[in-house]
Amino acid sequence: MTGMTTLAALSSRAEALYRDYKLGAVRDWKARTGGLAIGYMPIYIPCELLHAQGVLPVGLLGARDDLEIIKGDAYYQSYICHIPRSTIELGLNGSLDCLDGVIFPAICDVIRNLSGIWQNLFPDKLVRYLDVPQNFSPNIGGRFYRDELESLSADLTARGARAYDPASLSASIALYNRLRALVRGLYALRQEAPWKVPTSELYIMLRATMVLPVEEAIDLLDAYRAGVDAADDRQPLDQARVLLTGSFCEQPPIGLIRTLERSGCYIVDDDFVQVHRWIKSDIPTEGDPLGNLVQAFLSDAIASPTRYIDQGVKGAELNSRVRTSGAEGVLFCAPSFCDPALLDQPMMVRAVETTRVPWTAFKYSENTGQFQVIREQAGTFADSIKLWSEA
Amino acid sequence: MSKDQSQLRQKEMIAKHFDRLAAAPDTGEKTAYTFVPGNLTELLLSFDLLPVLPEINSLQSAMRGKTAEYIAVAEKLGHSEDVCTYVKSDIGMMKSGNIGPTGQRLPEPDVLLLSYTGCFTFLKWFELLREEYHCPVAMLHVPYQPDGRITPSMRDYVVKQLKDEIIPTLERISGRAYDEDRLKAHLTLAAQAEDDLVWVLQSAKHRPSPIDAYFGAVYYVGPIFSAFRGTQAAVDYYRELRSEIEERIKAGEGPVTPDGDMERERFRVVVEGPPNWTSFRQFWKMFSDEGAVAVASTYTKVGGVYDTGFRHDPSRPLETLAEYCLGCYTNLGLPTRIKLLAQYIKDYEADGFLINSVKSCNSFSAGQLHIMREVERLSGRPGGFIESDLVDPRYFSAANIKNRLESYFQMLEQKRLPTGLESGGAA
Numbered sequence: 001m002t003g004m005t006t007l008a009a010l011s012s013r014a015e016a017l018y019r020d021y022k023l024g025a026v027r028d029w030k031a032r033t034g035g036l037a038i039g040y041m042p043i044y045i046p047c048e049l050l051h052a053q054g055v056l057p058v059g060l061l062g063a064r065d066d067l068e069i070i071k072g073d074a075y076y077q078s079y080i081c082h083i084p085r086s087t088i089e090l091g092l093n094g095s096l097d098c099l100d101g102v103i104f105p106a107i108c109d110v111i112r113n114l115s116g117i118w119q120n121l122f123p124d125k126l127v128r129y130l131d132v133p134q135n136f137s138p139n140i141g142g143r144f145y146r147d148e149l150e151s152l153s154a155d156l157t158a159r160g161a162r163a164y165d166p167a168s169l170s171a172s173i174a175l176y177n178r179l180r181a182l183v184r185g186l187y188a189l190r191q192e193a194p195w196k197v198p199t200s201e202l203y204i205m206l207r208a209t210m211v212l213p214v215e216e217a218i219d220l221l222d223a224y225r226a227g228v229d230a231a232d233d234r235q236p237l238d239q240a241r242v243l244l245t246g247s248f249c250e251q252p253p254i255g256l257i258r259t260l261e262r263s264g265c266y267i268v269d270d271d272f273v274q275v276h277r278w279i280k281s282d283i284p285t286e287g288d289p290l291g292n293l294v295q296a297f298l299s300d301a302i303a304s305p306t307r308y309i310d311q312g313v314k315g316a317e318l319n320s321r322v323r324t325s326g327a328e329g330v331l332f333c334a335p336s337f338c339d340p341a342l343l344d345q346p347m348m349v350r351a352v353e354t355t356r357v358p359w360t361a362f363k364y365s366e367n368t369g370q371f372q373v374i375r376e377q378a379g380t381f382a383d384s385i386k387l388w389s390e391a
Numbered sequence: 392m393s394k395d396q397s398q399l400r401q402k403e404m405i406a407k408h409f410d411r412l413a414a415a416p417d418t419g420e421k422t423a424y425t426f427v428p429g430n431l432t433e434l435l436l437s438f439d440l441l442p443v444l445p446e447i448n449s450l451q452s453a454m455r456g457k458t459a460e461y462i463a464v465a466e467k468l469g470h471s472e473d474v475c476t477y478v479k480s481d482i483g484m485m486k487s488g489n490i491g492p493t494g495q496r497l498p499e500p501d502v503l504l505l506s507y508t509g510c511f512t513f514l515k516w517f518e519l520l521r522e523e524y525h526c527p528v529a530m531l532h533v534p535y536q537p538d539g540r541i542t543p544s545m546r547d548y549v550v551k552q553l554k555d556e557i558i559p560t561l562e563r564i565s566g567r568a569y570d571e572d573r574l575k576a577h578l579t580l581a582a583q584a585e586d587d588l589v590w591v592l593q594s595a596k597h598r599p600s601p602i603d604a605y606f607g608a609v610y611y612v613g614p615i616f617s618a619f620r621g622t623q624a625a626v627d628y629y630r631e632l633r634s635e636i637e638e639r640i641k642a643g644e645g646p647v648t649p650d651g652d653m654e655r656e657r658f659r660v661v662v663e664g665p666p667n668w669t670s671f672r673q674f675w676k677m678f679s680d681e682g683a684v685a686v687a688s689t690y691t692k693v694g695g696v697y698d699t700g701f702r703h704d705p706s707r708p709l710e711t712l713a714e715y716c717l718g719c720y721t722n723l724g725l726p727t728r729i730k731l732l733a734q735y736i737k738d739y740e741a742d743g744f745l746i747n748s749v750k751s752c753n754s755f756s757a758g759q760l761h762i763m764r765e766v767e768r769l770s771g772r773p774g775g776f777i778e779s780d781l782v783d784p785r786y787f788s789a790a791n792i793k794n795r796l797e798s799y800f801q802m803l804e805q806k807r808l809p810t811g812l813e814s815g816g817a818a
Contacts (some may be wrong), residue, residue: 116725344514
């Protein structure tokens, strides 16, 4: 196959995985292995721990714009975001039956309360609220987080997973380090040559990794990297380089990402699918692996709006990302009614304004179907960067 | 409406507190801004720090008709229309001169005590205030109780934060050393007030109920939810309130309403969710005009759930503060909230329950439609659902709410009729 044919085939496979909200790949994996599959809500869980116990972590990021929400809307008022509705719809229509449980990490009150609804709706499944510390001292928040992980591990074992074993966890950390390195590499390549790694394509690849075992996810991204490296026919266009922020939980429909690209933007950094980027560098595989997972969470995680910034300057990491990525503008692109993103936004805007980098803001929900207004807004923004930027 | 002695006492307590706050820049008294759920008032008092509660300032601003203006100020500054209006009201108030509920200027905080208990927005709220005031933040993360139980790990986590981070910060800000005996003395007073508060709330088990445990009780919880828990003033207030209610029971009187004493108790309801503050009196009248009395409510538990047995225990000062924080209502998992509501319906012999779902508060509101169905299933009593907001007057649609409430009370009436009358078959 040629490079482009390979990329087309990979994209096609990834898109099929992304679109399959009935989780066929997970069902196949379970049929092959007999293992437990546990879903997790955004943004981050330590997938390494599940993998080490023979469990398949399955990322749940809503149902995009592919599913009509009927029952899910009966659970939420109009002023609540969309992802819990589609998640409930998926749960009630049987799409998630192959999962043996779901982990709800602490990111906001909506996801937190969804864990309680899940307990009532699916009493036979593992429903686990994973509290994560907002105190980052190793002997305080670290101790608490370790307790949480040990308790999660025991819950998995009680459901039939393998017992915790440090050597297995070290091996799993090594595998996830490889996956994280691949993702970092693709993000770096996109910053360097965004025409080679269109965000809409990279995004689909990352979404596909959410339902695959890490070994297959690595193979997929390895092949994708080889494909884009070889894709010499991808040539740069005169587009504005933008950083997109705010889309870390409920994801935009792929049509919105494509719309932004078509409107003249190269997305050179973003908040999509952060689970593989939450920990910024390799986690050590030597020593106590559980302690290493904990320490990485405490001291090497991204500055998410869901995380209390106890030291440093609010918005400093965003500005650093703007500089590193060479972004010429910032798109604040948050889901409607997303507390973490929207409460954070005024502080982030203020931080960006200190750098005189232009910004614009809009909102979406995962099933937004009309993009014309956003296309016009983003197009005007990109044009203004091209016409008026100081560079 | 004539005021009881306890109300006058409370008014005086609040006035004195705000006088002290207004004078703080001159007297040198230090202030700590903090939140109602998971408040550490006894600890603050032991350091001679004056508490300021932005949530209460916001609701007071709403009752004074100020929040439309304040929210507009915040939205012009870029705060989203989608987020909590308490936050926007507070920011708008600050940008408009920080004039508090008594018309006096509030002092800037010496410390922000971010007790992150049961509400994600708290985290962001004080990040926003930190950018405005540039003062230290003491952050206390209180884990959530998803399964309705406090684990040793949760308790230890909170206690360690208190010991190693909160107390040293308060020592630094106040210039005073931690005095455990002083804290214990405040905790002893807290427990006394809590005993009387619980008695007051549980007096609604009488028929007729001598209190309204939602609209009326927001006044009753005022001192214990704000700056006074752990003080002799609060003990005296609750003792006086209790004796007034004892008198009402002896006299067979119903609750006080905006129009005076309620003549006839027609419906007993349990209420979930905070009230609307911009049209508080009008909202209350929609209940009292129908003879509906709230006999229990969950809003009166956001600053502490005492009626299931918790009391501050001075013999374990930091552990008891941790357990208090962990046990606040919005820190409880939905299954626990559902059970509590169903239990209230049973214990207070309620005809049904109503949910006032407020747009601003995902901590309360996300999942309330599920709560309604589950409580109906567990209790066999019908639920009603209305929507409004905390302090944004744009989201209080009086006609809609009144219509829904009237329909709901009619339905309760119908359910009482003997079989046959329900369908209109027997005249």
